[in-house]
Amino acid sequence: xxxxxxxxxxxxDTPLGHYLLEREREYFDRAVVDVFGYNALQCGLxxxxxxxxxxxxxxxxxxxxxxxxxxxxxxxxxxxxxxxxLIVLPHVLxxxxxxxxxxxxxxxxxxxxxxxVISGFNPWSLLGLKRWWPSARxxxxxxxxxxxxxxxxxxxxxxxxxxxxxxxxxxxxxxxxDPWLRRFNFMDxxxxxxxPFAGGVYCVQAVKRVRGMRxxxxxxxxxxxxxGNVVALRRVRGRAVARQFKEKR
Numbered sequence: 001x002x003x004x005x006x007x008x009x010x011x012x013d014t015p016l017g018h019y020l021l022e023r024e025r026e027y028f029d030r031a032v033v034d035v036f037g038y039n040a041l042q043c044g045l046x047x048x049x050x051x052x053x054x055x056x057x058x059x060x061x062x063x064x065x066x067x068x069x070x071x072x073x074x075x076x077x078x079x080x081x082x083x084x085x086l087i088v089l090p091h092v093l094x095x096x097x098x099x100x101x102x103x104x105x106x107x108x109x110x111x112x113x114x115x116x117v118i119s120g121f122n123p124w125s126l127l128g129l130k131r132w133w134p135s136a137r138x139x140x141x142x143x144x145x146x147x148x149x150x151x152x153x154x155x156x157x158x159x160x161x162x163x164x165x166x167x168x169x170x171x172x173x174x175x176x177x178d179p180w181l182r183r184f185n186f187m188d189x190x191x192x193x194x195x196p197f198a199g200g201v202y203c204v205q206a207v208k209r210v211r212g213m214r215x216x217x218x219x220x221x222x223x224x225x226x227x228g229n230v231v232a233l234r235r236v237r238g239r240a241v242a243r244q245f246k247e248k249r
Contacts, residue, residue: 007140008091009047009066015178020127020201021048023169024119027203028088029053031117031165037085041109043074043102044092056086075101077109084109089118093152094144100155107159112210116161119203121146127174127200149202161206168192168199 011017025048032040032054040056042049046066051059060069062077072078075098087106093099106116122128123146136142153163171191172184191199 008095009045011140012045012048014176015181016174016176019172019181020170024090024201024203025050027119027167027169028090028117031203031205032086032088035086035115037111037114039084040086040088041079041084042088042090045090048090050088050090051086054086075105077105079109081108082111085111085114087114087116089116091119091121091141091144093118094120094141094146099145099147103155103159107161107208110208112208114208115164115205116208117203117205118152119201120149120152122168122199122202123148125170125198125200126172127170130174149197149204152202152204156204156206160209160211162209163204163206165205167203168196168201169203170200171195171198172200174200 012021028050029052032051035054035056037056038058040051040054040059042051042059042061044063046061046063046068062068062070062072062074064071064073070078074092074096087110089102089106093102096102110116121141121144123131128146130136131142131146133142149166156163168191171187172181173187175181175184
């Protein structure tokens with residue numbers, strides 16, 4: 001898996017790879033910027049910072065090679081359960097021989113209401129159709145096991161994730177040369193409108209739900225003492241307190 005991932009990083013330097021990566025980065029930048037907490041993990045593509053807009057103070061890259069802070073197998077993370085607030089998985093599942101176990105590890109280490117952002121290559125796209133060319137199956141990224149989006153959604157649902165956002169990107173044909181890619185710029189706007197299921201790459205953001213858990217909120221009613229001390233309460237439910245004070249007088 002690590003060798004293929006290294007090759008994928010190199011492939012993102014090609015015109016086609018760069019075109020897709022820029023659109024993925026835009027999605028990751030928007031998705032992670034408003035996720036709050038204490039700890040975030042990037043699993044995969046360690047050479048590319050996909051947590052650059054995150055406001056979480058502790059951000060770690062995990063993997064078997066590259067500039068990682070923690071060398072580990074994604075299928076068996078040496079991390080305590082319920083300790084991570086955000087995990088990003090860029091193209092990890094399709095280059096693993098056990099994607100289900102990786103998702104189970106994600107569930108284990110995420111805190112309740114923690115979030116995961118996943119990107120993957122769409123087999124139901126022009127990019128995905130190239131996998132059927134005999135020569136392409138030996139090349140990255142077409143050597144990976146592409147996972148269609150409905151299947152990924154089913155896996156996430158079984159693991160008690162709720163999908164909160166998603167996007168398809170990259171509707172242009174998989175040309176290797178930049179001039180040809182530019183000639184088909186119009187297909188990005190057309191694809192969003194006419195065939196939104198056929199983007200070359202999908203991105204999904206999901207939240208870990210814990211069934212039966214209730215989020216506790218402050219009970220402002222109990223904060224008002226019987227004596228009606230308006231000065232001590234300052235602005236807490238100001239109107240109700242002021243009315244109570246007038247009645248006392």
